[in-house]
Amino acid sequence: MEQKTNVIAEDDKQEILITRTFDLPVELLFKAYTEPEIIEQWMGTKVLKFDFQKHGSFQFSTSDPKGNKIAFNGTIHNFVTNQKIIRTFEMENMPFGVQLEIYEFEKLSKKTSRLKQSVIYQSVNHRDQNLKLPFKQGINWAHNRLEGILTKSK
């Protein structure tokens, strides 16, 4: 099945570039990354802390199917409403290190928008460790879920 989310991970680079067009207004897409209640719904994580401001930070937690706790945390370097978020992201106790993430939100029409996400790793090796997970399928699935949940809420 065709995946709507495009993922580019070139050999020997330490970044992953992700793009997706959503049938959602850009304001709603931005909320999916900045409002704790919406994040909890589509990411399926518990939001333990979400201080969304310049120099803010966040802490998420979830469990894998075996009941093991998985924790995520990061800082908000800065943001521009409906346009951009620059943050760090770490999946704790995994060999992926800390990532710098840049989210760019673009209005395409009143009802459609595009997300460009750059995930930049500490090294090529850290990135390649992460790509051993079903990364492309996972993010496409998460984006489908995001779009589905927010389409219902419109």
Add this chain to the structure above:
Amino acid sequence: MEQKTNVIAEDDKQEILITRTFDLPVELLFKAYTEPEIIEQWMGTKVLKFDFQKHGSFQFSTSDPKGNKIAFNGTIHNFVTNQKIIRTFEMENMPFGVQLEIYEFEKLSKKTSRLKQSVIYQSVNHRDQNLKLPFKQGINWAHNRLEGILTKSK
């Protein structure tokens, strides 16, 4: 003149790797990056904010020789005392973007230590813009200054 600070910037990579051995105990070297009064001395910047903790942040300011204000800011993703700092760093109003910086501090002997610093850019282009500045000379000069000031304070 030989530069004590080693700077590696491979073609087509989006990182700069910096290493330097200091005639300073690791505890003192770590303080050079975590105590505002010492940062002000060797960086020559005014420290406007320095909240050094996990998910903390900082804001520095200085002026160029023409009197133009130069501002820097970032977040502290996390740290381990005398071992590691992971933070973001941005030189404002410059085409270098936001960097992810990893500092690793290593004790070599009671009186000597090594710093390994990785600076990871949003893209190869952002990094190459920064390298147009006299980057290698600048960081070597700053490290010399750091070592000189802290040697006197011992």
